[in-house]
Amino acid sequence: MISEYRLKRTIKFYETDAAGIVHFSWFNRYMEEAEHALWRAAGMSITARAKDNVGWPRVAASMDFHRPLHFEDEVEVWIRITRISEKSIRYGCIMTSDGHRVATGAMTIACAERRPDGSIVSRAIPPDIAALFSVAPEPEEAVS
Amino acid sequence: MISEYRLKRTIKFYETDAAGIVHFSWFNRYMEEAEHALWRAAGMSITARAKDNVGWPRVAASMDFHRPLHFEDEVEVWIRITRISEKSIRYGCIMTSDGHRVATGAMTIACAERRPDGSIVSRAIPPDIAALFSVAPEPEEAVS
Amino acid sequence: MISEYRLKRTIKFYETDAAGIVHFSWFNRYMEEAEHALWRAAGMSITARAKDNVGWPRVAASMDFHRPLHFEDEVEVWIRITRISEKSIRYGCIMTSDGHRVATGAMTIACAERRPDGSIVSRAIPPDIAALFSVAPEPEEAVS
Amino acid sequence: MISEYRLKRTIKFYETDAAGIVHFSWFNRYMEEAEHALWRAAGMSITARAKDNVGWPRVAASMDFHRPLHFEDEVEVWIRITRISEKSIRYGCIMTSDGHRVATGAMTIACAERRPDGSIVSRAIPPDIAALFSVAPEPEEAVS
Numbered sequence: 001m002i003s004e005y006r007l008k009r010t011i012k013f014y015e016t017d018a019a020g021i022v023h024f025s026w027f028n029r030y031m032e033e034a035e036h037a038l039w040r041a042a043g044m045s046i047t048a049r050a051k052d053n054v055g056w057p058r059v060a061a062s063m064d065f066h067r068p069l070h071f072e073d074e075v076e077v078w079i080r081i082t083r084i085s086e087k088s089i090r091y092g093c094i095m096t097s098d099g100h101r102v103a104t105g106a107m108t109i110a111c112a113e114r115r116p117d118g119s120i121v122s123r124a125i126p127p128d129i130a131a132l133f134s135v136a137p138e139p140e141e142a143v144s
Numbered sequence: 145m146i147s148e149y150r151l152k153r154t155i156k157f158y159e160t161d162a163a164g165i166v167h168f169s170w171f172n173r174y175m176e177e178a179e180h181a182l183w184r185a186a187g188m189s190i191t192a193r194a195k196d197n198v199g200w201p202r203v204a205a206s207m208d209f210h211r212p213l214h215f216e217d218e219v220e221v222w223i224r225i226t227r228i229s230e231k232s233i234r235y236g237c238i239m240t241s242d243g244h245r246v247a248t249g250a251m252t253i254a255c256a257e258r259r260p261d262g263s264i265v266s267r268a269i270p271p272d273i274a275a276l277f278s279v280a281p282e283p284e285e286a287v288s
Numbered sequence: 289m290i291s292e293y294r295l296k297r298t299i300k301f302y303e304t305d306a307a308g309i310v311h312f313s314w315f316n317r318y319m320e321e322a323e324h325a326l327w328r329a330a331g332m333s334i335t336a337r338a339k340d341n342v343g344w345p346r347v348a349a350s351m352d353f354h355r356p357l358h359f360e361d362e363v364e365v366w367i368r369i370t371r372i373s374e375k376s377i378r379y380g381c382i383m384t385s386d387g388h389r390v391a392t393g394a395m396t397i398a399c400a401e402r403r404p405d406g407s408i409v410s411r412a413i414p415p416d417i418a419a420l421f422s423v424a425p426e427p428e429e430a431v432s
Numbered sequence: 433m434i435s436e437y438r439l440k441r442t443i444k445f446y447e448t449d450a451a452g453i454v455h456f457s458w459f460n461r462y463m464e465e466a467e468h469a470l471w472r473a474a475g476m477s478i479t480a481r482a483k484d485n486v487g488w489p490r491v492a493a494s495m496d497f498h499r500p501l502h503f504e505d506e507v508e509v510w511i512r513i514t515r516i517s518e519k520s521i522r523y524g525c526i527m528t529s530d531g532h533r534v535a536t537g538a539m540t541i542a543c544a545e546r547r548p549d550g551s552i553v554s555r556a557i558p559p560d561i562a563a564l565f566s567v568a569p570e571p572e573e574a575v576s
Contacts, residue, residue, distance in 0.1 A: 013468060013479075014313055014461050016306035018191070018359055023302045024202040025176070028169045029446050036445060036504075045504055047162070047445075058168040062206035068264070071306055072468075072477055120212070157324060157335075158317050158457055160450035162503055167446045173302050180301060180360075189360055191301075215450055216324075216333055306479070312490040313460045320457070335450070346456040350494035356552070408500070 003136035004080040005038035011073045021068035028061050031093045031105050034079035042132040053114040054126065059088065063105040073097050080136035087111050087122050094139065147280035148224040149182035155217045165212035172205050175237045175249050178223035186276040197258040198270065203232065207249040217241050224280035231255050231266050238283065291424035292368040293326035299361045309356035316349050319381045319393050322367040330420040341402040342414065347376065351393040361385050368424035375399050375410050382427065435568035436512040437470035443505045453500035460493050463525045463537050466511035474564040485546040486558065491520065495537040505529050512568035519543050519554050526571065 009030065017023040039046045046056055069075060075097045083090035093105040113123045153174065161167040183190045190200055213219060219241045227234035237249040257267045297318065305311040327334045334344055357363060363385045371378035381393040401411045441462065449455040471478045478488055501507060507529045515522035525537040545555045 012461070012465055013305060014311045014464065017301060018304035018306070018308045019194075019199055019201070020306045021201075024205060025169055025172045025302055028172065029444070032169070032446065033444055040504075047503055050163075055163060057163070057165075057212070058209055060206070060208045061168060062204070064204045065202055068201070071479055072472075156317070156321055157449060158320065158455050161445060162448035162450070162452045164450045169446055173300070176302065177300055184360075191359055215335055216328075307482075307487060307489070309489075312493060313457055313464070316457045316460065338451075343451055345451070345453075345500070346497055348494070348496045349456060350492070352492045353490055356489070 001132060001134040002038060002042040003134045004078065005034055005041055007034040007037050007077040007079070009033065009075055009077065011069050011071055011075065013071050016071050021070055024063070024065060027063045027065070027095065027103050027105060028107075030075065030077045030095065031061070031063070031079060031091070031107055034077040034093065035091060035107070035109075038079055038081075044129070044132065049126070049129075054123070055112050055114065055120075056089075056109045057112050057120065059108040059110045061105070061107045063103055065103050067097070067100055067102045069097060069102055075102065078139075080139065081133055082106070082135065084125075084130065084133060084135060086124050089125070089133065092136075092139075145276060145278040146182060146186040147278045148222065149178055149185055151178040151181050151221040151223070153177065153219055153221065155213050155215055155219065157215050160215050165214055168207070168209060171207045171209070171239065171247050171249060172251075174219070174221045174239065175205070175207070175223065175235070175251055178221040178237065179235060179251070179253075182223055182225075188273070188276065193270070193273075198267070199256050199258065199264075200233075200253045201256050201264065203252040203254045205249070205251045207247055209247050211241070211244055211246045213241060213246055219246065222283075224283065225277055226250070226279060228269075228274065228277060228279060230268050233269070233277070236280075236283075289420060289422040290326065290330040291422045292366065293322055293329055295322040295325050295365040295367070297321065297363055297365065299357050299359055299363065301359050304359050309358055312351070312353060315351045315353070315383065315391050315393060316395075318363070318365045318383065319349070319351070319367060319379070319395055322365040322381065323379060323395070323397075326367055326369075332417070332420065337414070337417075342411070343400050343402065343408075344377075344397045345400050345408065347396040347398045349393070349395045351391055353391050355385070355388055355390045357385060357390055363390065366427075368427065369421055370394070370423060372413075372418065372421060372423060374412050377413070377421065380424075380427075433564060433566040434470065434474040435566045436510065437466055437473055439466040439469050439509040439511070441465065441507055441509065443501050443503055443507065445503050448503050453502055456495070456497060459495045459497070459527065459535050459537060460539075462507070462509045462527065463493070463495070463511065463523070463539055466509040466525065467523060467539070467541075470511055470513075476561070476564065481558070481561075486555070487544050487546065487552075488521075488541045489544050489552065491540040491542045493537070493539045495535055497535050499529070499532055499534045501529060501534055507534065510571075512571065513565055514538070514567060516557075516562065516565060516567060518556050521557070521565065524568075524571075 082092040095103040226236040239247040370380040383391040514524040527535040
């Protein structure tokens with residue numbers, strides 16, 4: 001079972017804005033990149049069940065921004081599973097760069113099924129998927 | 145003094161993802177678009193003081209997603225000022241489409257100054273800017 | 289029959305980059321926005337036939353960049369149909385701002401069908417769609 | 433001297449659109465990512481001279497799209513310098529995935545200087561930068 005993942009990535013030029021720093025909308029994308037890498041590390045693609053009309057819409061996402069990121073900065077995106085319920089998964093995310101914390105986020109995703117009429121309804125997480133993941137231990141705070 | 149703004153926009157194709165709906169990272173961008181329209185309605189650009197090295201970094205952003213948005217949907221992004229403190233402004237945001245609430249968000253921005261050495265420090269909101277804005281009344285909940 | 293469309297839009301902050309100007313990747317998006325507005329002006333959505341597995345993949349896109357665009361600039365994106373063949377449509381695009389030409393582009397799209405096995409093959413443009421569009425006259429060059 | 437670079441990357445979910453494939457606007461971003469990696473391989477950041485007001489605006493970019501890319505596809509972005517003139521550099525770019533060519537592009541960048549009055553004028557490439565790069569040999573066509 002897997003409970004966390006540390007993704008390293010380099011800031012791209014198109015992720016910056018006219019203030020010279022990464023536009024805040026990108027942090028949710030970084031968090032999702034780390035989530036998808038976590039799923040791959042667990043042995044499956046998050047879209048693997050799309051053929052069965054099972055997907056994972058985002059229910060909530062939040063981010064606190066502590067320090068700016070710049071072009072070509074190296075960032076580590078550390079995502080951890082903080083809660084698994086019958087129908088949803090919650091993540092916590094800490095981003096660091098050059099030894100400093102740059103952002104802290106959280107995201108909740110729901111397991112959902114697309115009905116033949118096109119409507120989307122929440123559903124229980126399939127047992128074989130639930131079996132892949134576990135809740136991560138609380139992090140010991142080291143970076144500032 | 146201005147305290148809220150309702151921005152109408154049409155969903156672009158490049159804002160959708162392979163799930164057929166708007167990618168969740170776009171909602172923060174819609175919220176910021178409405179914020180910048182609010183500032184223009186108040187008579188100034190949010191970047192007007194960049195020449196004086198005064199800017200408005202985002203401190204926190206959160207979004208709850210209630211319903212999906214699709215290509216060519218019409219969405220109303222209603223942003224309201226919910227708090228003005230000495231050094232920061234907080235917004236609340238409700239997005240609706242076709243009579244339904246699709247997302248509820250919040251965002252805090254800080255007034256900041258870029259020092260000659262490149263460092264960025266928070267500072268009091270300049271009085272002439274603070275004079276443009278006021279806190280909006282609580283919304284009466286109408287959409288579901 | 290429709291052959292051209294002039295879309296007006298305002299530059300968003302998230303479209304700029306650390307050089308202080310719109311990142312070049314956005315111009316193809318502006319061109320596509322104008323294309324989709326052209327189709328709506330012709331009375332249909334470009335995705336209307338997705339339910340019949342008929343779509344319009346992009347075959348080629350090119351852009352020459354003449355002047356930079358900045359946050360809150362107003363730009364007019366003028367798209368014209370320059371060629372309609374049995375299986376494809378070609379557009380020309382001129383973007384202007386404040387009386388100056390900022391970019392000149394072209395894009396070719398193909399009519400394609402998704403087969404039950406998932407493969408995508410080019411196909412003739414359905415006659416009812418071809419009947420909506422015509423080739424635009426050559427532009428008289430006015431802006432520099 | 434360096435003349436080419438092969439960047440490997442994985443397709444992100446937010447790069448796909450409602451047609452289920454990578455939106456065409458991303459290919460120019462992939463080409464630029466490879467360009468910046470090429471510059472780093474040559475020992476410098478493309479923004480290193482921004483402090484001297486020397487930058488590299490894009491003059492033209494074109495892309496032909498041969499095959500679609502999907503979420504989690506692995507793509508190789510092979511960028512080559514095809515021309516170096518006094519004031520500009522031209523690149524050719526071939527993207528492949530799973531042994532197939534997916535796109536072929538080209539991009540021209542100009543060396544430019546920002547004047548104290550804010551205007552941007554083209555200028556000769558600084559000799560120490562020109563000394564880093566050379567034109568790549570013509571590729572032997574292997575992928576289809």
